[in-house]
Amino acid sequence: MLISAPFEEREEREDPARANGSASGLGRALQVIYAVGESGPEGVGVSALAREVGLSKAVAHRILKVLSDDGFLSFESDTKRYTLGPGALQVGLAALRQLDIQRIVRPLLERLVAVTDETATLSVRQRWSRIYVDQVLSPQEIRMSVTLGHPYPLHAGASSKALLAAMDDEEITRYLATHSLDHVTATTISSRDQLLAEVAMIRRRGYAVSTGEREAGAASIAAAVLGAGGRVLGAISVCGPLHRFQTTEMPHYGALVAGAAQEASRAAGYRP
The missing domain is CATH 3.30.450.40 (GAF domain)
Structure with a gap:
């Protein structure tokens, strides 16, 4: 997936021991995506999401930014909350068709x-x-x-x-x-x-x-x-x-x- 490459590379440089399994960059990104999706239409803030998935606020924020830059998530500046974006909708609709x-x-x-x-x-x-x-x-x-x-x-x-x-x-x-x-x-x-x-x-x-x-x-x-x-x-x-x-x-x-x-x-x- 295109969204995982830059993030996963950064995670490996920070901690090579965490580069595999659910602790990898891709695994963490998926955790964040699931958490945002389950937050409902109101979305979720950085602090609440970090607590939900067990990440530091800094790591959670970095993942959210990568996913937002790719259009997979959307950020509402007024509420400071994240929701699923058009990229997620595209993938979801493709999955439903299959x-x-x-x-x-x-x-x-x-x-x-x-x-x-x-x-x-x-x-x-x-x-x-x-x-x-x-x-x-x-x-x-x-x-x-x-x-x-x-x-x-x-x-x-x-x-x-x-x-x-x-x-x-x-x-x-x-x-x-x-x-x-x-x-x-x-x-x-x-x-x-x-x-x-x-x-x-x-x-x-x-x-x-x-x-x-x-x-x-x-x-x-x-x-x-x-x-x-x-x-x-x-x-x-x-x-x-x-x-x-x-x-x-x-x-x-x-x-x-x-x-x-x-x-x-x-x-x-x-x-x-």
Whole structure:
């Protein structure tokens, strides 16, 4: 990558022993990019970012400047914060175009909307968060719509919990050790024990349910899509206003979503 060359050379001159692995210039730059991406639309300042990734303020500032000069990040002089720039958008859009999972899942989303009259979505994992990458909107006048590309934590909402439950136990333990279970709404799961119990239930049942955990007044049901070797590719969900998701309908919607996720998994090469 062009953005890494000048920075990596400087890092090697400063400390050759740190020139390999995640401590290398490229590894540090990627840490910074992920942290800026996960900060959301408001962006992040140098000091907060340095604390987040465990770098000195001087090193963090140097990386941010290199990435900003290349257009990968944008700097807002009024707020002194960094956000993802046009270079990141270009790379992200290219990655989305290459994701076969979208091509596989799109017809299944359309089918779910036709059967349920609710919005259907596709999410993928992005490091320790989750983003929506596609949706098919409900035909109803009052309906759910989601923001594509915005990161959400892995403990809040049905799609997030479906992805979390599909991860291996070691990864779940690492997530819990490094992330606080902050409330997104009043009903977000914030207890480690409760979240682990929820993960166990999702694995037994085959789908995750959220009633207002990510967005107040909304409900969703989601199931994970797996690829070859059991790799977690994404999560399919059906979502809508909470009052339309009655308790008696949840198992029916759950079976539909789980069936769509299983079909997508088979098409993506998953073999149990």
